[in-house]
Amino acid sequence: MLPEKRVHPTEKSKMHPRNRHRERYNFNQLIESWPELAPFVQFNLYNDESIDFFNPEAVKMLNKALLMHFYGIGYWDIPSGYLCPPIPGRADYMHYIADLMGSCNRGKIPSGNRITCLDIGVGANCVYPIIGNKEYGWSFIGTDIDPAAVNSAQKIIELNPFLKGNVEIRLQPNPKNIVHGILQKSERIDLTICNPPFHASFAEAQSGTLRKLTNLKGKRIAKSSLNFGGRNIELWCEGGEERFVQDMIYESRQFSTSCFWFSSLISKESHLKSIYESLKNAEAGEVRTIAMGQGNKISRIVAWTFLSPEQQQKWRETRWA
Numbered sequence: 001m002l003p004e005k006r007v008h009p010t011e012k013s014k015m016h017p018r019n020r021h022r023e024r025y026n027f028n029q030l031i032e033s034w035p036e037l038a039p040f041v042q043f044n045l046y047n048d049e050s051i052d053f054f055n056p057e058a059v060k061m062l063n064k065a066l067l068m069h070f071y072g073i074g075y076w077d078i079p080s081g082y083l084c085p086p087i088p089g090r091a092d093y094m095h096y097i098a099d100l101m102g103s104c105n106r107g108k109i110p111s112g113n114r115i116t117c118l119d120i121g122v123g124a125n126c127v128y129p130i131i132g133n134k135e136y137g138w139s140f141i142g143t144d145i146d147p148a149a150v151n152s153a154q155k156i157i158e159l160n161p162f163l164k165g166n167v168e169i170r171l172q173p174n175p176k177n178i179v180h181g182i183l184q185k186s187e188r189i190d191l192t193i194c195n196p197p198f199h200a201s202f203a204e205a206q207s208g209t210l211r212k213l214t215n216l217k218g219k220r221i222a223k224s225s226l227n228f229g230g231r232n233i234e235l236w237c238e239g240g241e242e243r244f245v246q247d248m249i250y251e252s253r254q255f256s257t258s259c260f261w262f263s264s265l266i267s268k269e270s271h272l273k274s275i276y277e278s279l280k281n282a283e284a285g286e287v288r289t290i291a292m293g294q295g296n297k298i299s300r301i302v303a304w305t306f307l308s309p310e311q312q313q314k315w316r317e318t319r320w321a
Contacts, residue, residue, distance in 0.1 A: 014293035016095040018135075020070045021088035025049075025062075034065035059084050067127075071134045075159035079152055082124040085195075089292075090127045091135075093301060096290045097193060097263055098136055100303055104260070104312060110190065110320040113139040113166050118259070120178060120194040120248070122169065124152035128193055129167045130160075140167045141189065143182045145175040178244075179251045183258060190319065192252075194264040196244040242271040246278045249304070253282040256306035260315055263303035272302070279304050 015022045027049045031038045037051075040058035044050045051058040060078065066087045067073040078084060102109035115138045119128045122142030129140035144150050150171045157163040174181050183189065245264050252262045266272060272289070279287050284304040291300050307315060 015088060016092045016099075016292075018095045019088060019091050021066070021091060030062070030065040030069055033069035034061070037061045037065045056084065063087055063125075067130060071130055072162065073130060073156075073160055076125075076130075076156055077152070078124040079148060082149065082152070085123070085125055085127050087127065087131075090195075091131050092292050093193060093195075093265060094128065094131045094135060096292060096301055097191060097261070097303070100261060100263075100288060100290065100301075101191065105316055105320055109136065112137045114319060115139065115191075116141065116189045118143065118179075118183070118189045118192040120192055120264075121196065122149070122153050124149040126153040126156045126163075126167070126169075128195075129163065130156075133163060133166050138166075138190075141182070142167060142169045143172050144169075145172045147171060177251070178248050179255055183255060185255075185258065187258060188319070189259045191261040192259060192263055194245075194248065196241045196248070196264055241267060242274055245271070245275050245302070249275070249278045249282050249284075252304070253306065257311070259305075260307060260312070261303050261305050263301050265299060266302050267299050269298075269300075272300075275302060282306075 027037070027041045031041065040051045040055070040061050041049055042051070051062055053059060063084055064073075064076050067076050070087075098109045101115075113133075115136070117129075117132055117138050117140050119140055119142040122129065122140075122144050124146075126142060129142055132138045132140060142153055144153070150169050154169045157167045157169065170182050172178075172182055179192075245266065248262070248264060252259070266275065276287065279302075282304075284306060285308060286305050288303045289300055290303065291298070293299075305312070
């Protein structure tokens with residue numbers, strides 16, 4: 001006998017008000033958009049329709065259905081073992097960063113493909129450009145150090161007509177660089193987004209994956225599936241999230257007049273102190289911290305600009321008007 005069906009809130013109120021994923025998943029609608037999701041939908045212990053989030057293939061099918069149903073994607077796939085990101089969380093980042101842009105433009109969010117966003121670490125999934133282009137019409141430059149991820153993202157663009165001409169993928173030839181080697185000094189972009197590698201080592205990444213799997217399964221997991229949770233370069237880098245963002249801040253100073261807002265997701269609150277210190281040393285003109293919440297998880301976006309008020313006004317007049 002199944003436990004009584006749980007009563008769920010009608011909305012995920014911690015998400016951004018414009019997020020299309022505030023309501024619980026309607027699996028009937030999702031299956032209508034992507035029938036191949038159907039075999040992975042089942043009733044859980046609480047008599048709710050769900051998928052097995054322990055199963056990488058089920059998670060990928062859910063993502064594909066969400067992208068097809070809400071964002072009009074015709075083709076989407078990622079190679080085995082690559083990161084399959086939570087779509088609602090990615091959408092939250094895009095909406096909050098759009099609000100940041102609007103706050104500098106008399107409350108009106110700049111839209112259309114004249115607005116260019118640099119996605120640092122676009123990954124094989126190309127999710128941020130899909131959401132950002134569909135919601136706001138922005139154009140994107142996606143960059144990654146992994147040739148296989150670049151090829152996967154490029155295929156997604158080529159097979160979805162609304163992305164062609166609006167999203168460009170560039171391979172970062174030097175894995176120690178972030179913006180250098182991607183942007184030319186003469187190029188102008190309106191914002192950067194980044195979901196940096198969280199962990200500082202392979203061992204730490206493995207431990208984090210096992211904790212995630214243990215929480216999902218409700219029992220201790222000693223060994224992770226090889227194709228669950230992302231490849232090593234997606235999950236860790238030397239120094240982890242803190243070092244990556246510090247390096248990004250250092251490089252951003254050298255592109256101070258090439259971008260209006262630089263931004264990055266910061267998962268760990270304890271990293272904020274050193275990141276603020278790096279921004280102070282880089283002489284950022286303005287720093288904003290934007291809190292986000294999905295369920296029990298709390299994260300934040302840190303954004304910074306080097307432009308003076310006069311430079312910001314000229315930027316708005318020449319690029320956003």
